[in-house]
Amino acid sequence: MSLNKPTNGPVLITGCSSGVGFAAAKQFRAAGYETFATARDPAALEELRALGCRILALDVTDENARRAAVDVIERDHGAIGILVNNAGYGQYGPLEEIPLGALRRQFETNVFGGLRLAQLALPAMRSAGRGRIVNVSSVAGRVSSIGGGAYHATKFAIEALTDSLRPEVEPFGIDVVNVLPGPIATRFGATLLTTIPETGPQSPYAYFKQRLAARMTNFLDPRGFGVLSAETVARTVVRAATVARPRTRYYVGFIAHLGPIGRALTPDRVVDFMTRRDVPVKRE
Numbered sequence: 001m002s003l004n005k006p007t008n009g010p011v012l013i014t015g016c017s018s019g020v021g022f023a024a025a026k027q028f029r030a031a032g033y034e035t036f037a038t039a040r041d042p043a044a045l046e047e048l049r050a051l052g053c054r055i056l057a058l059d060v061t062d063e064n065a066r067r068a069a070v071d072v073i074e075r076d077h078g079a080i081g082i083l084v085n086n087a088g089y090g091q092y093g094p095l096e097e098i099p100l101g102a103l104r105r106q107f108e109t110n111v112f113g114g115l116r117l118a119q120l121a122l123p124a125m126r127s128a129g130r131g132r133i134v135n136v137s138s139v140a141g142r143v144s145s146i147g148g149g150a151y152h153a154t155k156f157a158i159e160a161l162t163d164s165l166r167p168e169v170e171p172f173g174i175d176v177v178n179v180l181p182g183p184i185a186t187r188f189g190a191t192l193l194t195t196i197p198e199t200g201p202q203s204p205y206a207y208f209k210q211r212l213a214a215r216m217t218n219f220l221d222p223r224g225f226g227v228l229s230a231e232t233v234a235r236t237v238v239r240a241a242t243v244a245r246p247r248t249r250y251y252v253g254f255i256a257h258l259g260p261i262g263r264a265l266t267p268d269r270v271v272d273f274m275t276r277r278d279v280p281v282k283r284e
Contacts, residue, residue, distance in 0.1 A: 009081020009128070010034040010073055011241070014060050014117070017044035019186035020136060021086040023234035029053050031238065033082070036073055060087045060113025061105075070120040079124035079131065082241045085114030086136040090192040091150040092212065094205040097197040103150050110154035115161055118176075122169065131174040134241045135162050136233075139182050139251070142260040146275040147212040151192075166248065177240045177248060181233045182255030185222035192216055208281045215279050226255040 011028045015021040016037035025037035025048050037048045038058035045055040058069045073080055091098065091106040118133050125131030140148065141155030159178065166176040193216065196209050203209070218224060236252045251257045263271065 009079055009130070010036060010077045011082040011084065012036045012038065012069065012073060012080050012121070013084040013086055014038050014058060014114070015087030016048060017041065019188060019230045020184065020233045020237065022048065023230040024084060024086065024237045025053050026051060027234050027238045034077060036069070038069060060117065061108040063116070066113070066117055066120060070117065074124050079128035080121045081130065082132045082134065083117060083121050084134045084136065084237060084241065085117060087113060088136070088154070089195070090148070090188060091195045092148055092192050092216065093196040094147065094208060095149045097199055097203065097205060098150055099197070102195070106150050106154055107157070111157045111161070114158070118165065122174070125174050126169070126172040129173040132241050133174070133176045134237055135176070135178050136237060137162070137178045137180050139180050139256040139259050141180060143263045146279050147208070175246060177246045177250065179233070179237050179240050179250045179252065180256050181228055182253035182259070183220050183224070183227045184230060184233055185220065185227050186230050189216060189220035205281060207283045208279060211279045226253055228253045
């Protein structure tokens, strides 16, 4: 008997106020799934409510909120059929200047929140003998880049956790899948820019941060090469969540497919030289 069977249980999606989470909620609902769209501020989800989604307030870093969301769904609908861990943001800036508190918040949101939701959902999934967990990771979990060490660290962690969790729960009829998009045209970029530490003109990284902000703005420009729409990524999320026998990873977009290959074939020092030219620490 195949363990990778499609599920008919409700769908819980985190980070639905915009971007991939919002688009995925619309697509799951249009496909007929009982869809629970969540965000820290449920007022941002009214359009999804109008489309037939159930909406819940959920801050993925809040244990009471995590438990309440899972409890509500399981009480009314039984085991969660599909958990989509999508909530996250990008903490950028030179690692020397990022406060440890900011780094901890990055991990709490991007890593620990999704893992804890999986821990809460798994007992009922296991009892039901079915379930699918889809982690929205990133090509940033395969290739690290200058100025993004904090964010990349969380995505590398998601890759490791997914690879460990998948064989642990497979005997119970549960599958765990990673979706790795390339750059996406969402609010992510605007949020990213606000996370770069502001330490004044005397900072040894002042010019670096200016160049980093410019680089990331260009990299995430909707008109840029390889930049994806949220709807495109959401279609892959839905496919990964609903096909009978999913792949372990779904790379989305040209950059996600070829970026890790190019990085693996290029010596570290060459990559360092190229990225320092693009984002120099000091003004030449």
